[in-house]
Amino acid sequence: xxxxxxxxxxxxxxxxxxxxxxxxxxxxxxxxxxxxxxxxxxxxxxxxxxxxxxxxxxxxxxxxxxxxxxxxxxxxxxxxxxxxxxxxxxxxxxxxxxxxxxxxxxxxxxxxxxxxxxxxxxxxxxxxxxxxxxxxxxxxxxxxxxxxxxxxxxxxxxxxxxxxxxxxxxxxxxxxxxxxxxxxxxxxxxxxxxxxxxxxxxxxxxxxxxxxxxxxxxxxxxxxxxxxxxxxxxxxxxxxxxxxxxxxxxxxxxxxxxxxxxxxxxxxxxxxxxxxxxxxxxxxxxxxxxxxxxx
Numbered sequence: 001x002x003x004x005x006x007x008x009x010x011x012x013x014x015x016x017x018x019x020x021x022x023x024x025x026x027x028x029x030x031x032x033x034x035x036x037x038x039x040x041x042x043x044x045x046x047x048x049x050x051x052x053x054x055x056x057x058x059x060x061x062x063x064x065x066x067x068x069x070x071x072x073x074x075x076x077x078x079x080x081x082x083x084x085x086x087x088x089x090x091x092x093x094x095x096x097x098x099x100x101x102x103x104x105x106x107x108x109x110x111x112x113x114x115x116x117x118x119x120x121x122x123x124x125x126x127x128x129x130x131x132x133x134x135x136x137x138x139x140x141x142x143x144x145x146x147x148x149x150x151x152x153x154x155x156x157x158x159x160x161x162x163x164x165x166x167x168x169x170x171x172x173x174x175x176x177x178x179x180x181x182x183x184x185x186x187x188x189x190x191x192x193x194x195x196x197x198x199x200x201x202x203x204x205x206x207x208x209x210x211x212x213x214x215x216x217x218x219x220x221x222x223x224x225x226x227x228x229x230x231x232x233x234x235x236x237x238x239x240x241x242x243x244x245x246x247x248x249x250x251x252x253x254x255x256x257x258x259x260x261x262x263x264x265x266x267x268x269x270x271x272x273x274x275x276x277x278x279x280x281x282x283x284x285x286x287x288x289x290x291x292x293x294x295x
Contacts, residue, residue: 011228018221018228019244023096023251025217030091032209037197039088044186044193045201045210047084050218051182057219058175065176072168073177077184079162085189086155093148097249101131102152104245106160123274130270131245133263174226182218246271 025046033042065073083103090099108128169177193201200206246268 011231014224014228015241016243016247018224019241019247020251021216021220021224022244023248025213026091026096026248027251028209028216029088029213030096033206033213034092036203036206037193037200039092040085040189040195041193041197041201041206042210042213043081043085043088044190044197045206046213046217047081047182047189048186048193049211049214051179051186053214053219054175054179054182054222058179060173060176060179063173063176065172065180069169069172070180072165073172073180074184076162076165076169076177077181078188079158079165080181081185081188083155083158083162084185085192086151086158090148090151090155093145094152095252097245097252099148099152099155100245100248102149103155103159104131105153106156106158107163107241110160110163123277126270126277127274130267130274133267133270174229178222243271 029042029046033045037045087099087103090103108124108131166177166181169181249268
């Protein structure tokens with residue numbers, strides 16, 4: 001009985017680790033690579049190395065792939081690439097935590113529309129309330145760069161799309177769908193990065209940092225997500241990753257000295273409550289394909 005109770009917290013810890021690694025990797029990317037190759041080049045090296053690492057690890061050519069499945073994976077990967085590119089473009093001009101909060105409107109919408117049980121709806125509402133408090137409203141919104149906000153909103157739309165396309169590939173082996181999906185994502189973003197940064201992408205500093213960021217932002221989070229996905233239905237997984245804006249805000253506090261006001265702390269409490277609640281009430285259900293958290 002005790003082992004069963006402890007096991008119920010494994011998905012929560014796995015998602016917390018995944019979003020923490022993702023936040024660290026994104027902060028590292030913005031600080032190190034943005035000045036050298038811009039947001040486009042940063043996206044290219046991160047997604048490109050992530051695809052290479054996972055292709056070598058999973059060797060997806062070991063499994064057969066029908067034409068319909070190949071199309072589903074291609075759409076899923078293209079949406080993932082567009083999500084990452086839009087999010088990194090948003091980070092050029094708006095704060096990390098705010099970009100994450102805006103982007104998260106996409107998966108929240110998917111979770112709300114797919115929810116059926118009353119408890120799931122309660123957790124979605126709590127998470128949505130927390131995200132609403134994280135967004136700067138009123139006069140503060142005017143201080144945000146409109147272009148950055150639009151890119152973050154585009155990332156939200158692409159993230160929702162990638163979740164929906166991912167369901168079409170959910171019957172495939174997770175390693176196959178993720179590695180081939182990242183390959184498709186790389187085919188979307190690498191040409192954009194090359195067009196923007198050119199030969200600067202071949203700098204040893206850029207390549208080394210890109211490889212490290214790919215490990216922290218993709219390889220580790222994907223491994224942790226796969227642990228969580230084995231134990232959670234789609235709604236619970238989508239709600240639990242709502243910790244991402246909260247973790248991003250906490251990392252900004254620790255790494256960037258960005259202090260939070262009382263309303264933002266309340267937002268974090270609401271989001272964490274939604275995540276913990278979903279882990280307690282979650283039942284085993286149909287798995288979604290493992291995929292890196294966008295951003």
